[in-house]
Amino acid sequence: MRLCDCVDLLAAEVLVPAKDMETEIRVACGADLMSDAMAFACSTNEMMLTGLVNLQVIRTAEMMDVKVLVFVRGKRPDPTMVELACEKGICVLRTSNPMFTACGLLYQAGIQGKGA
């Protein structure tokens, strides 16, 4: 699924755009525990959804080579986080959808979890 279609599907606000919003997103994970994200989802995730809002979320995405971060439940990252994501080339989206709904919408549209 194209990233720009994910934005539409989630009715998301784009806080940091990707270089190519047409890039294909095939695999995603959802986590509020960063260690869990790294333990159980550390393969080929292109997108990570989270309700956790702090600088370490951006760092975790950086270490895991996550291309797109989606903040759910209307959470808003602060300017420092946005600046770091920008510097690391990580696209940042924000949706008012809760985690379950956001993941469900993406899954229904064909985005897979790890190992699928």
Next chain:
Amino acid sequence: MLPVHLQFPIRGGDFHSAGEASSGMKKALSKLGVDPSAVKRASVAMYEAEINAVIHAGGGEADVEIFADRVSIVIRDHGPGIPDVGLAMQEGWSTAPDAAREMGFGAGMGLPNIQRNADDLTIDTRVGEGTALTILVRFHRPAPTAPGPEA
């Protein structure tokens, strides 16, 4: 030219700068053309170790040596040490304070995550003196010999 030797300070309790050392190493490995899967394994392992030093040990330092076929990462701290390494290696066991949990850590996955991503892990710990973690990650294909990263 390889080997490349990098050193980074790790500031204790500073969740703002936590991860900068791992980020610096990741950047260096990528610049040297190391295969991305090895870069990711090394980055995740070092990041967990760095976070542990920030949370539990009042900081420390990271010593990284990059060779053509591997990276060796030593995270050394002068914290309280680990009284029971076997227990600390169990998934879910944690002594992390609330501040760490608020950051998304402290779920007892740190050391197991390091072990999972490392080809070799050595834990040298002394109660009351500190801990040194040596993480070795081998590359699937040799890194091209390249000039060292910019300082």
